[in-house]
Amino acid sequence: MRSSVRSVPPAPRLLSTALLAVGLLGSALAAPLCRAPANLIPNAGFEGGAFSPGGRPTGWEFESWSTTALGTWDNTTAHSGRRSVRIDARSPDDALWRQPVAAPVNVPLFLGGWIKSDNVQRGADQPGSPGATVSVLGRWDQPAPTLGTTPWHAVGMSFLSDTSPLLVAPRLGFWGGLASGTAWYDDLVLVPRVADAPHPRWKILLLVYPQTDAVITRPDGSPRHVQGTSSSAELTKTAEQARLFVERDIPALTSGNMLPTLTIRHARQPMKTLSPVGEGWWPAQGDVLSELDPAFDSVIVVWDPRVKDVATGESLWIGGGAGLTQARGVSQTYTTMSVEYAGVNGHRNVYKHEWGHSILSYFEALQQTPQPTVNNHATASQYVNCKTGQYYVWQDETEAQPIPNSIYSNTAGFTHDYYSGTVARAEAPQTCLGIGPQAWAWGGPVTHSGSAPVFTAAERVGALIGQVSALQTAGILGPRPAQVLQAELQAARLVLRIPRASAQARWPLAVFSRHVQALVARGQLLPQAGTLLIEAATAASGCV
Ligand SMILES: [Ca+2]
Structure with a gap:
């Protein structure tokens, strides 16, 4: 049995300590699904059967x-x-x-x-x-x-x-x-679960622990009480950079395939327990259990490993790396980051790298990406772009000094290409690997067709309105074209509310698709993002 999740005990397969080196457009949908697939469980509401006290519902x-x-x-x-x-x-x-x-x-x-x-x-x-x-x-x-x-x-x-x-x-x-x-x-x-368009949008929780107040155990077994606090400037910068990562970097890196949403929460308590990893410590899931929220596809924990020994006043750095990500099968993804790498360092490369681990392992477990799964601890000669055969510039970049086609560039480069499904091994340069549109169409661990179905024409148009607005937030679509597209979608939505006229909704949807095509032709919208919008509009039209 290929097990997707082993929950006891989740042997921490830690994927990374963020080592910072100092055809594509196939359709995800054959024919649109216009209503939810049938529930496979007979008598799932326990109504069936001749009721008697002490009796059993039919089948159970x-x-x-x-x-x-x-x-x-x-x-x-x-x-x-x-x-x-x-x-x-x-x-x-x-x-x-x-x-x-x-x-x-x-x-x-x-x-x-x-x-x-x-x-x-x-x-x-x-x-x-x-x-x-x-x-x-x-x-x-x-x-x-x-x-x-x-x-x-x-x-x-x-x-x-x-x-x-x-x-x-x-x-x-x-x-x-x-x-x-x-x-x-x-x-x-x-x-x-089914692949769907528009692609279900991931919900990402940034869970910030401004304070560490924990007792850790030294190698000799003696306990050590440590405390640390992030500054408000660091927390502000963290929130700002996390928002840019989720709302701008992810849409750009995935070529518009994933338009996630971000929620930021501060933990109600200090980080009170930590788990050993390597020579340091990290907040494993068991350490943050009371704050974990199952409503999110991904959780990113930010914490402070810069502490002082309460007894001696000695300053320590007790972390296990810039970031650590644990493979969690098809369950909610889990990433942790040290606060110094979450905002004030002038780039979002640790977010890109660590969250990259979590999506690679999630889609590997879901079996919806081509094999082999991309290894994002790669070297300069390992991967190329599968369309051009071009190698990547293997250099870190900062906000101030972007480097085209580099590892963490939003528009081209290694991370962009594995987030978009356009990376290949150098020895098989035409075999596209990574997470392409067909994979993103399955949604996240929590938000997907089974838990958050979008199947009717009206629901599809509603989801498209959200997609257009997220593309605008991401800077992939300008405000003026976004306004025009939203007007077409609102027209379709209004017509769908009139039972006898609902078929007329195909017209504004067709106009919407033509506008999208024109925007792509004028270079005002990424071709991949345009394809996805048209695919979603076509599916909505097919469900009218
Ligand atoms: Ca019932």
Whole structure:
């Protein structure tokens, strides 16, 4: 089995210590999908079956590892309809409802559902317990944990499987992760993910820890209490540079294929624990768990490794590198950066390099990029552009001194080409590798067709309006042409609201596509970005 995520224990495959060296336009869509793919789980809302207290919804079986938990078909609580299933475990257990479900193999799938919980607790010595969860028996994948008392909320996860049927299991506890309490489950969904246009936009969280206040352990085993604080000028610069990275660099580096959004948060507490790495420390996911938010495709943690020993006053740098990124399969990507490399250093090369690791490993796990996966710890003679055969200028650049075709240039060069799917190994110079439009069309670990579907004509036009505005923010499209394109899309949106006239929406969409073509012809829009907009407009038109 090619496992996409191994969650116990996530052996930290650290990808990098940001070593700073001091045809393409194929269609992602054959025919547009105009409504969500059918849910593969029969009786996913637990409504079907002849109800009786102590009965079972059609298709579902209950089991309790300890045999002490109770599984109840509940007709008093539901997310939708009138019924749900409930699990009560007075003592820590791995208890579940299960149903075998036929599913396609070796394609990305999304399993989601709604959970409500009452006093769900991890068992003693079960720190990895997901609490209440949805799972596939025989797999380690887990969505974000549900613990304590919570209202109905959505959970979900992506995975690839090479077997069918799958034993879909709403569950309280896990192998080696027992849990107690009460949880309800309703409206499960299992759907194949699909490539779509416009491309789903990633949500990126910049999680800043202005303060470090941690006890680290020296090699001799003795503890050391250290403290450090970033200046407000550094934090301001970090926020500014992160915004430029997400809203300008990523759209440029991906040739308009990915237009992510950024949220910046400051942690509510200092960085209190760190994990050893090499000769230093870093904030592993376990160290920032209380601030991690499963709603984001990517998390970038910025922290301060410049500290003082509280006891001796000695100044120390305790980091493990400029940045560290962990391979996380098809789950939310995770990158950390030292604050000195996040803004005040005059370039965004560490962002480009580290986030580059995370997207390369994500798409490798998703199996949607050509093999072999690009290694971004490369050397000058290793890669070329797959269209021109040209080698790259292997030099770092700064904002003040950009170098054309260099490693971190936004418009051409190694990083640009692997973010855009136009890089090749020097020994096979015409085989394009990296992350091209076909890959970006699958979306991110969290935001994709399964969790955030955009299928109807109206939804597609709405998404296109967002894309045009993001292209403008990125500086890829000027304000005046953006205004013209938005007017066409708004016209299409208005017409789509009139039931008997909705077919007329094809006209403004056709005009939109012609305008896009004209902008590309006049050099006012990147050809790749133009192709994507036309593809998305054509899909919207096809769904009218
Ligand atoms: Ca229901």
